[in-house]
Amino acid sequence: MLSIIVAIHNQIGHNQLFLEGLRKYTSGSYEIIVVDNNSTDGSADYCEANGCRVIRNKSNLCYPESMNMGLLSARGDYICFLNNDVYVGPNWDTSLIDAMEEHGLDAACPLGLEQMPTRALTDWMHGRWDAIGRWRHSGMTPRGLYGLIESMYGDWECFCSEVRRCFYPRLLDGIIGSCVMVKRSLIDKIGLLDERIQAADWDLYYTLRKREEEVGDVHRAMIVSWVYVHHFMRATLKGKPEPFSCKHPRLSIDQKWSREEQVRLWCKPWEFHRDSSSGKQPLRVRLGRRLLKVLVGIKQNARRMVTLCSLPRSPKRVVDMYKSKFSRLLEQ
Secondary structure (H helix, E strand, O other): OEEEEEEEOOOHHHHHHHHHHHHHHOOOOEEEEEEEEOOOOOHHHHHHHOOOEEEEEOOOOOHHHHHHHHHHHOOOOEEEEEOOOEEOOOOHHHHHHHHHHHHOOOEEEEEEOOEOOOHHHHHHHHHHHHHHOOOOOOOOOHHHHHHHHHHHHOOHHHHHHHHHHHHOOOEEEOOOOOEEEEEHHHHHHHOOOOOOEOOHHHHHHHHHHHHHHHOOOOOOOEEEEEEEOEEOOOHHHHOOOOOOOOOOOOEOHHHHOOHHHHHHHOOOHHHHOOOOOHHHOOHHHHHHHHHHHHHHHHHHHHHHHHHHHOOOOOHHHHHHHHHHHHHHHHHO
């Protein structure tokens, strides 16, 4: 059985669409454990009325502490940490589990906006979502949210089929924190999430990668590129949540993991190749960097407008556009 753990704090529209997607597209046996962090919009009652096991907190707890509360009551052999602003694809659960079994993975994620098979395709997908819905989805109804998915992907099921057709059986090194599936046996080895670290996905990736090197009894997290889920991104943060009430210490990822460790362990080491001494550079260099950042922002906004104006409208044309884009990628 699969135990799905999700933390919520209001955003009832996202919670409703989230559960609709799980009911429609989860093909194996599962339980849903909802950790409700003092929602005031009826989200906890809605989840409970729809068959979820709800853990009710009287204040807003941080993500890793919420996930650990769910872990302690989970009964499945597989556990999935899911964000409540995720919409899953057909057979997402069994496809991930089959991939984990076939390739001996202890942790796996689906493909998503956060990472596509190439950096160029990731940037292109981000540009589309920026134009269509990244800044619009907070507070929407389920119907409005699904309308954004249709605008982004056209026919959702056909899009997911196209992803599978194009990218199977490619595995990518990395982790996508909005949907992380792990084996129960992995939790038995490494223990609960480190509640001090809010970037729980990075921390988990580093932990697995280091243990893979030093002990050899686990496999690093991988992205299963033929399974796709949509992440609306930062729904709770955009809803202006109440401050976290956690009493435990908090550390940044850089306080726990040294720069040298991160460069060695992270799947994208080029992200650390920036000059860490930029603050000591001449004023003209620092001003140049700031100006460049402003110009990049202007370029991104212009790209969003061009994308929005040139969006194909019919579901078939949208899927055909992706089919063409993915095919060009495969030919490279």
